[in-house]
Amino acid sequence: MSQKNHKYIFVVGGVMSGVGKGIATASIGKLLSARGLSVNLVKVDPYLNVDAGTMNPAEHGEVFVLDSGLECDQDMGNYERFLNRDAGAEDYMTSGMVYRSVIERERGLWYGGKCVEAIPHVRDEIVARFHKAADASRSDVSVVEIGGTIGDFQNALFIDAARVMHLENPSNVLFVMVSYLPVPGVIGEMKTRPTQHAVRALNSYGIQPNIIIARSTHSLDKKRKEKLAVSCSVAPDSIISAPDVKSIYDVPANFERDHLSDILLKTLGKRVRNGSDLNEWKRFSEKAHNGQDGMKIGIVGKYFDTGDFVLSDSYISVIEALKFSAYNAGVKLTIDWLNAKGYERDSKKVKELVKYDGVLVPGGFGETGVEGKIRAIQFVRENKIPYLGLCYGLQLAIVEYARNVAGLSGAHTTEIDEKTPHPVIAILPEQVEKIMRREYGGTMRLGAYPCVLKEGTIAYNAYSNSESYKLTAKTYKLIHERHRHRFEVNPDYVEKLEQAGFVFSGQSPDRRLMEIGELSKSKHPFFLGTQFHPEFRARPLSPHPLFTAFIKAAVSKKKK
Numbered sequence: 001m002s003q004k005n006h007k008y009i010f011v012v013g014g015v016m017s018g019v020g021k022g023i024a025t026a027s028i029g030k031l032l033s034a035r036g037l038s039v040n041l042v043k044v045d046p047y048l049n050v051d052a053g054t055m056n057p058a059e060h061g062e063v064f065v066l067d068s069g070l071e072c073d074q075d076m077g078n079y080e081r082f083l084n085r086d087a088g089a090e091d092y093m094t095s096g097m098v099y100r101s102v103i104e105r106e107r108g109l110w111y112g113g114k115c116v117e118a119i120p121h122v123r124d125e126i127v128a129r130f131h132k133a134a135d136a137s138r139s140d141v142s143v144v145e146i147g148g149t150i151g152d153f154q155n156a157l158f159i160d161a162a163r164v165m166h167l168e169n170p171s172n173v174l175f176v177m178v179s180y181l182p183v184p185g186v187i188g189e190m191k192t193r194p195t196q197h198a199v200r201a202l203n204s205y206g207i208q209p210n211i212i213i214a215r216s217t218h219s220l221d222k223k224r225k226e227k228l229a230v231s232c233s234v235a236p237d238s239i240i241s242a243p244d245v246k247s248i249y250d251v252p253a254n255f256e257r258d259h260l261s262d263i264l265l266k267t268l269g270k271r272v273r274n275g276s277d278l279n280e281w282k283r284f285s286e287k288a289h290n291g292q293d294g295m296k297i298g299i300v301g302k303y304f305d306t307g308d309f310v311l312s313d314s315y316i317s318v319i320e321a322l323k324f325s326a327y328n329a330g331v332k333l334t335i336d337w338l339n340a341k342g343y344e345r346d347s348k349k350v351k352e353l354v355k356y357d358g359v360l361v362p363g364g365f366g367e368t369g370v371e372g373k374i375r376a377i378q379f380v381r382e383n384k385i386p387y388l389g390l391c392y393g394l395q396l397a398i399v400e401y402a403r404n405v406a407g408l409s410g411a412h413t414t415e416i417d418e419k420t421p422h423p424v425i426a427i428l429p430e431q432v433e434k435i436m437r438r439e440y441g442g443t444m445r446l447g448a449y450p451c452v453l454k455e456g457t458i459a460y461n462a463y464s465n466s467e468s469y470k471l472t473a474k475t476y477k478l479i480h481e482r483h484r485h486r487f488e489v490n491p492d493y494v495e496k497l498e499q500a501g502f503v504f505s506g507q508s509p510d511r512r513l514m515e516i517g518e519l520s521k522s523k524h525p526f527f528l529g530t531q532f533h534p535e536f537r538a539r540p541l542s543p544h545p546l547f548t549a550f551i552k553a554a555v556s557k558k559k560k
Contacts, residue, residue, distance in 0.1 A: 012175065024176070025145040027252040029143050037139075040136075040143075044144060050094060062317055064317065077536070179213070211263060212239045249540060287327040295551075296336060298360070300376045301340065317538070361390070377389070384524055395413055397529045448483075459546065464477060479506075481536075483532045
């Protein structure tokens with residue numbers, strides 16, 4: 001059970017999905033922490049998947065991985081980026097997690113032979129998980145985003161759990177509704193009726209919102225606030241205007257224009273320091289708008305067939321990591337999505353990469369576009385274009401180098417070609433049996449693992465020059481980065497690759513696993529790949545060293 005005076009803020013959505021609950025939740029957390037409170041942010045996903053690991057990114061967006069190895073919704077990435085701290089495994093839950101726990105307890109006779117039902121047993125499990133997250137973080141306030149929209153069948157038990165917690169201790173629980181106010185083009189007037197209906201739907205659960213965050217294309221005027229106040233029984237000052245802004249990182253400061261942190265603290269009965277310490281965040285936000293000398297980065301990816309909007313969600317952490325390092329370098333960034341399948345259909349098309357200041361190949365799975373990516377990697381290697389490969393981007397860079405430099409004809413990853421004569425990338429032995437049983441969920445190398453850096457390399461220098469990473473020993477650099485993959489560099493080929501000039505600048509402490517590969521600067525200005533996903537550790541106020549080194553190399557190319 002969480003501490004007696006722990007506060008909970010539940011964030012729910014009205015009118016439609018995708019209204020911005022995740023960014024609103026992250027911004028609330030940012031504002032409260034800027035006022036001196038310790039905060040943990042919790043994401044509730046109502047789907048029956050146990051975690052996000054088996055979901056197609058084209059349908060659900062990026063799978064974000066925590067230090068613990070838990071595979072989560074991409075909102076967890078925003079939480080970490082806004083708070084500049086790691087989230088715990090307890091800060092994420094799905095209906096699948098909850099139901100599995102209840103069913104396992106029932107099978108173990110934990111309920112003493114009772115008839116196990118959604119209410120109270122499933123609901124009580126949810127309440128217990130909210131308290132457990134608070135206890136694990138030792139925070140003052142938990143901000144809980146309940147996924148979905150008011151009226152959905154799937155999230156009803158989570159909302160009811162919040163209602164019960166409010167009944168038990170009304171002074172410790174408040175509700176924030178993030179709702180959408182449309183401005184129909186033909187009418188040209190902001191309409192409040194959909195939000196009024198959303199509040200009525202929330203009332204039917206036995207819950208009254210304390211605060212409404214009014215999302216729209218335009219700012220909310222006084223008349224609309226008064227109209228919502230009367231119809232929704234919410235004080236006019238507790239209706240926060242949330243118009244569209246240029247960057248999600250402008251949202252906390254935008255909320256503060258309506259004094260949101262003061263309202264939250266007053267409603268919760270919390271007394272903390274006056275004034276909000278958002279200066280460093282505001283300076284970062286200014287950089288996001290004021291960079292100079294536009295720079296073009298090409299991302300060679302595979303999630304193209306469902307539209308650009310879904311694509312950006314599939315690689316959101318990569319995009320944000322590039323932005324943070326670009327902003328820090330004072331440059332504006334243009335990102336182009338490059339379809340790897342196009343390079344398979346037309347080998348000459350790969351020549352378009354010459355116009356980019358840097359090229360990145362992100363993580364992925366499967367054979368779609370693989371040969372196109374390999375052609376792209378060969379082109380940027382031979383033409384000295386800065387290259388950063390992430391996970392699959394490292395593996396395919398090794399395949400390309402093995403084929404075209406090390407003389408290993410037909411080299412490949414066994415993920416694509418099990419009969420390749422040179423399996424330079426192969427599956428972890430401990431995973432083979434699980435895959436044969438079709439046990440795919442949670443079977444990868446997941447979460448934070450240590451990596452020892454080789455002195456004098458590009459990777460070593462990148463981390464050494466970063467204030468975010470400190471030396472943990474006198475003679476080497478030890479880092480911890482997050483992973484999400486099944487296949488590894490085959491140790492049988494490491495020596496052959498090194499003899500051909502490929503440098504493994506990061507390895508596991510036992511030297512069994514290759515974590516970073518690169519070419520020396522005498523061969524290429526910047527050609528580096530990681531087996532891990534550095535984008536998961538990139539933060540607005542602490543850009544990731546490897547992304548920063550990549551951006552610096554791209555800036556140098558542009559100047560030349």
